[in-house]
Amino acid sequence: MYRYDQYDQQIVNERVAQFRDQTRRFLAGELTGDEYKPLRLQNGLYIQRYAPMLRVAVPYGLLNATQVRKLAHIARKYDRGYAHVSTRQNFQYNWPELKDVPDILEELASVEMHAIQTSGNCIRNTTTDQFAGIAPDEVFDPRPLAEIIRQWSTFHPEFALLPRKFKIAVSGTKDDRAVVQMHDIGLEFYRDAAGSLLAKVWVGGGLGRTPILGEVIEEALPWRHLLSYCEAIIRVYNRYGRRDNIYKARIKILVKSLGIAEFKRQVEAEWEHTKEGETTITQEEFDRVAQHFTAPPYATLSDSDAGFEAKRTEEKAFANWVKRNVHGHKVPGYRAVTLSLKTTGVAPGDITDAQLDTVADLADKYSFGELRTTHEQNIVLSDVALTDLYAVWQEAKAAGLATPNIGLITDIICCPGGSFCDLANAKSIPIAESIQRQFDDLDYQHDIGELELNISGCMNSCGHHHVGHIGILGVDKNDEEWYQVSIGGKQGNDASLGAVIGPSFAAEEVAGVVQRLIDVYVENRTPEERFIDTARRLGIAPFKTRVYADRQPAKKEAANV
């Protein structure tokens, strides 16, 4: 993975000093709360419902064991013994004290980490495929370019105060796992017939209150022009994006109002002037960064192992885990392993300090010291030998990290919601738990098969509910917490936005509603169909009929209000 040189280290050190001084000035009354706000936000510090929340950047989801031990230490020393993996692959602390934040940042800087631009109206953490560099279907390893984007976007002076937050995703696989169509800019790398590396550029996608899939602005951007092209897009957005209404300020609104053709025209007019400038990436710079992402010293292994097969036949629990939590790898004899942070009774994505230490140990012992966070809020050990899988499973199980539910109904993506977040309409964590309890039976979960269930506590959609096969959204009605349910959303190359099935439900009804959706699926599926396929084939009608069969939605709701 990328290691800092003196310049990278100097920038994060100077950031710590700068933020320490800004915080000092705020605490001394030299900065008002309003003046301090954009400054602290650019450093991932929110003032939440109960305490500040600090979001730590995990660039494109890559971490090493030393960093994870530091995250564990911070959880112990400055928080309440746990941390949280967000849907943007970052780490969050829910209980730090404001006065401690500069010290926390200093600790992070000591392991080449920071909280720069993890919130605020600026270019956020660039995300990519969690299996980048190891995926069997990878065309191009996007991590060097993700790192080049990270450096370019860090304190970019022209784009420090955009109309709204700005998210970039990069992908280099046939099968998009980086959700590029859901980002302000999505870059899908591919090679043309001649072998040249090009990017298909998507712009104006995003969730939030007006979910929109991005549109293609450029089909074939040569990789060297990546930064100047992004600069042209963001300059047009910075100048013309709306700033008068926070709900209309994302780039997607500008793209929609101009139309993609006119937006493209403006971007290209801008780009004309800067295209071949100093920002053009050279092969040497690419190579310098790419050297950091070379393959670890893999052993030459056979892609099968009798001991592993034997264990899998003997122990059904192990077999289940292998089926759900172990993924293909481009190197023979290696696999990627997902450690599940979705144990029933624990908020999705939460991890204790002790578990973090275990994860670091597992990475050191079995995965060349590297790991990844996923936007599904789990952790991946990227390079585990087939022969070690059984040992990893046992150790992970002992630490409560081996729930065999990856990609299943209980592997819920869930934002912090009303338990922590100031903006929430409703709680999301207890809803996740009620659903996990409803479907606790593992055989049943495996029978239901692949299913993405996503929960957001409000329209800001941090829980990506629009792209959940089943999506749940907290809504506020006369100060009560209600939940709107949608089906048919999906991420990936064939992304779609879910359709709301009807009037919303009270918290205690949600798990039962999900049960009915599943019943309709199980009764109607063909042998190879996943929930999403059946939902797409049948449309929402049969689901809706079943869910609302015994109630008069309008009346019932009115009675509850």
Add this chain to the structure above:
Amino acid sequence: MSDVVSANASNLIKLKDGVGQIVADDWTWVRIPKATEEVKKQAGKVVLFKLTGDATATAEEIAATDIPAQGRVLVPLAVWLARKDELAARVAAREVGVWVETHELVEDLVASVHDINALPLIAIHVERFADGRIYSAGALLRTRYGYRNELRALGDVLRDQLFFFKRTGFDAFLIRADRSAEDALASLKDFSDPYQAAVDDKRPLWRRHVRSVTA
């Protein structure tokens, strides 16, 4: 001409060879008298930002704007566009500068003069700290339109923006009156070697230095 002055006499910082100094301000900042205070409401929120291209002033307000007859005057773009003929002699004497709101287009200023460098001063006014349009305006004036004279940031100008201002081509900063320019000087040095190319250094870090892979 501006001389280095004591801290409490002026809140204007100018860069000289990249180093900030507090200097006297010999310009009169001319503002448009507002006929009525407008408060637009939308979705229950006061609209704080005008959209790019929105009109700044009415014809009456422009006509009513009082331009001092003596000395160096910094006039609003709307007034400049409507009344530049009456200022022609003073432009030749290099007594006229123009200031632009962040929602106005620097292109309109550029189109209004034969030579942008006939103006010894251009200023951009930040109504609110969070309005980052000023950075693009500065970068465009410097790189696209070849402006070489003083480029000043006015308005809600606080020390934590200075580093970004400097990088996007500004070389003068009028610190908000209730804050110390002396304190603000320190923020110009927040970062010593930033990553990307910008107006103040057109090379990205990797073109400035040889960066080697550390093990």
